Amino acid sequence: MTCDAIVIGGGVIGLTSAIVLAEGGRRVAVWSRDPAGRTTSAVAGGLWWPYRIEPEERVAAWSVETLRAFLELAARPEETGVRLVEGTHTGLGVEELGPWAAEVPGLRPARPDELPEGFSAGLRARVPLVDMPTYLGYLRRRLEAAGGTVEERAAASPAEAGRAAPLVVNSTGLGARELVPDTGVHPVQGQLVVVENPGVEKWLVAADGAASDTLYVLPQPYGLVLGGTARENAWGLEPDPATADAIVARCARVHPGVANARVLAHRVGLRPARAQVRLETGQLPDGARLVHNYGHGGAGVTVSWGCAHQAARLSA
Template sequence: MTSNAEGLDIRVVGGGVIGLTSAVALAEDGHRVRVLSRDAAGGTTSAVAGGLCWPYRIQPYERAVAWSVRSFQVLTALAERPAETGARMVTGTMTATTGGADDGLAAWYDAVPGLRRARTEELPEGCASGWRALTPLVDMPTHLRYLEQRLTAAGGTLERREVTSLEEAGAAADVVVNCSGLGARALVPDPDVHPVQGQLVVVENPGIEEWSVSADAGASDTTYLLPQPYGLVLGGTARENAWSREPDPAVAAAIVARAARRFPELARARVLAHKVGLRPARPAVRLTAERLSGGTPCVHNYGHGGAGVTVAWGCADEVLRMVREVQEGRGAVRG
């Protein structure tokens, strides 16, 4: 194993927001990091994400909230340079049952500065309650480019190739960090990993400046409007175990119709793009360390569902802690 002063040779498998953020944290800590990814960042599920910093479809809630609070802090700082980082601070309203007292997010509500209950006149028609908050909203294509640039500035490298096994990835490394997302289903293999399909529509923004989300934790159809520099993102869907990446015209029409019930002018807005992403879901995030069959330590960091950007920096902190423990010879690595 390489000495502490020199850092470790680390292979990060996966080039989405989880993999890149983990790689940045490791490279900036002095390790020699190479990201292995079949797809360019713009071709990952992360690039399709709406980019709102808010815990969604992720378990366990207690750890997810802690990770989210850490990411909130980092993204808030990055929002001071929006053109470079893709992060902006935007006010919005979270409505419907997601604001219930029993949704497991009480610690999140306590941690977000200035978050408050929405007044009746601030709620969309048909919504009984909600939260108002100023939160990071991330333009994901810009943010992913920023992370890649930050990684290379720290001495890390990116390699476009498909990884056929974690053992192969770790053959010439001190540590493997597995951020393969949905790919972990076959790569680990982990049958608990499955897709939650999300479809969205990007339209010309008629002047909507706030974000708005109504998303029950278990609903297959949601309503959200996210103003991004490239257009207004309308959503969405959350279809368990649906593998198709092809937009469904009928679903797209329903998404626009739901948004137009709140803002009638959206029924006439010019459509700029249709997008489909497959959220890498799991009953709970896997953030653990083990030893691969070849003996190389491996830190798993996958299964973040619909909250990748929301928890990325918090999870990266834990990855860094685990790698440091491995480096110091005291990591809890199972044989």
């Protein structure tokens, strides 16, 4: 065997898991069915914030560990794509958040003048906002610097990878539904619109964890990301024009300037949701160790480093 470990899946979870293993001294190959630019991670808005992910206690620890990693990466935003940006999450009080809230620097109740019209409460925070295309490129370069490789290759099963390496990490997200198979993982479709930024500098989120239509405005270097949707068990990847119009209209009520902003892109991604993240170990028929690391819902970026380190501990 030429590899110590094979990670199946080339999105943010797979690449981060591979980096932790490679920087720990293992020879690692990533098998990715799609190039990074076509993974669900590439479509993500990129805001660090636990959203649609369970179980709460483990998510808190994973989120805090990832936050600390992003705080370091934010010192080099042009290289990593990670910036610290101030913004407001409406409709929330600190008491409604998990234990991770105590670790967020500067988290506080929003003042009335910081809330958009129609909202009576919210939280203000300065948190990582990740430019995903830049960040995915950074992750790949970091993996390659540690001796890892990325191969565009679809695995028929974890056992196939287990015949090539003594350790297999399954980070296939929604693909685990067929690969494992695990019918417990299902899509939560998210649609967004990217427009030319009319001058918005702070992020804004108004997203109920159970709502199918959400509102978020995220200023990224490549444009202003407007969202969004969270539609359970919707598999379509084609943007719906009526949904896009509704997204822009919702965001324009908060930032009127976006109503006439030039549209740069329409995007749809499928969040890999599950009742709980599957982060556990097992054994393949040929004796290879199998570590599952998937089912992160709408918070893959938010928990990526914490889950990667936990996956590495399980592989020891």
